[in-house]
Amino acid sequence: MNPLLRRLRRELFANPVDGVISIGLILALVLGAAAVVRWALVQAQWAVIQANSTLFAVGRYPIEQQWRLWLLTALLAAATGLSWGLLRGTPRGTAQPPRSTRPWPQNDRLAAGILVTLALLVPLGLELQVGIQLRWWLITALLLGLRWSAGRWGRLLPPPLLRLVPLLWPLLYLVGMVLINGGLGLIQVPPAEWGGLLLTLVQASFAILLCFPLGVLLALGRRSELPLLRWGSVLYIEFIRGAPLITLLFLGQNILGFLLPGGMAPERVWRAAWVLTLFAAAYVAEAVRSGLAAVPAGQLEAARSLGLSVPRALIHVVLPQALRVALPATVGQFISLLQDTTLLSLIGLLDLLGTARTVMANPAFLGRNAEVYLVLAVLFWCCCAALGLGSRALETRLNPQTTATQTTTTA
């Protein structure tokens, strides 16, 4: 018998009870899938998505300025391809032999395949103009091309240059902010005109980037020996964790306006971003605290007895270990933060959900809620899956015990 058939038989039909359960589940799956496919192909009318794809993507961002967003997308794709290729092509530290034999592990081939399929099918399905389709294809080609060349020749770069590569991302973030917002000679696009996925991603990335250092500081403060610092941190963390985000968002919209003299209060969008940041920081602090607790006291003692000052001991010895432990929980926080951005639609911002609600309120697309929500869910799922994948790759890479052979099985 065919080995695949034999394996299927062993795993699904080992005994009569297993067989019955398997058949029942397979039937349910097939029926469910058939219903979804029939709905998606026959009943659903995707015109609502096709007509509003730009709105979902960037909101009311002025059309004549959208080239800036295309440029940013291309830069992001380039940075992703470069980092991906370098991660695969250069071994971590010097402990491992170079893995030149397998430049494209199975996972990478799978990811590349999915990317190409999406790049080909999604623009087609959305019936985008040929010019815009072409842009997506070019961006995908750029990403994969850089992945290929960085994986192939990345090892030839001098090590000091390689160490600078992670700095590319914060730099790119600043460039991205200028591109989106304007300034430095670019026309200002006020935040009120940002919307859709763009606004969601700006809010989430801003909050994620800032809540992390804040959370680390809060966690250190909570473990500090200075009573004022410790109690301040505890009070802050427990207050934030005890209040629902939506109340804090409303509070932020109102209170910041009252507290600051006229005109000083940041734009509504930024007020919300700060509330999200301060909210997430409290949760990240708890994740980091559990990581700090996992580092034995002897580590700090050893570092101190070698003459390292407390800040240096924290930076070079304690935090690297603590953050590795805290990474999964922290990324979990980031993912829920990304999903929490949907609450912004309740305070009147046009994030993905807010945009969707305006679209659904349009009489032309009445009753097309299911299509819109499904697309929203898939978009969010993609973003969260990307975060999760990135964190798992980082985890594997940060684990000093991971050898080359383990990487391929656990990644």
Add this chain to the structure above:
Amino acid sequence: MTTPTMIARPMIEARGVEKWYPNGFQALRGVDLTVNQGEVVVVMGPSGSGKSTFIRTFNALEDFQKGSIVVDGIALSDDVRRIDAIRREVGMVFQQFNLFPHLTVLENLTLAPVLVRGRPRAEVERQALELLERVGIHEQARKYPGQLSGGQQQRVAIARSLCMEPRILLFDEPTSALDPEMVQEVLAVMQELAREGMTMVVVTHEVRFARQVASRVVLMADGQVVEEAPPEQFFSHPQHERSRQFLSQIA
């Protein structure tokens, strides 16, 4: 052991050191100890006698409330700069090794000399590799501590301390966490250091090491020094009842 004929230079002078834990327990009850340059002082005693606490005061890992400690001419006080200055000169080897698991063996050695002493990395790496060769594990330099045996880890920890070029080395039960077959390899390294004239204070239960290497043996019990004598005298003719009792327990 030969006794130094020239005038001994004191490296550690502890006078009347008393320490209370925050819960009110008095761990040290007026301990005096002088360690001269090049001496190897072995501190023994039952668990809870305060011996580890005592040697941890020498590099300010533990504070104390009464008495004075002068290390290499620097008085221990709350002044942070003085504490950092002392820690640069005093190396410490721990029972649990306390290697940094996220750094390679080589990085464990080079971290402090580069950061604290500001020495060029290449030079420190060369010295680190020499030290690793001396303790017999230079071919493991690129591995991570978790990939080494306990005995190898402890030898790396000793090399890490030596890489700071300390004037004094403190050992806090360096072989207590090791499997029996690995104790010798660590003691051999320590013996070699003693022969080269390193000033060492060693908390240990290894009688053979104390007999062969120690200049003096100090017995502590209940936060006090009970007896202080050359090893031959201490092990053959202990003066105090408490010493005899302890020796019969570990024999």
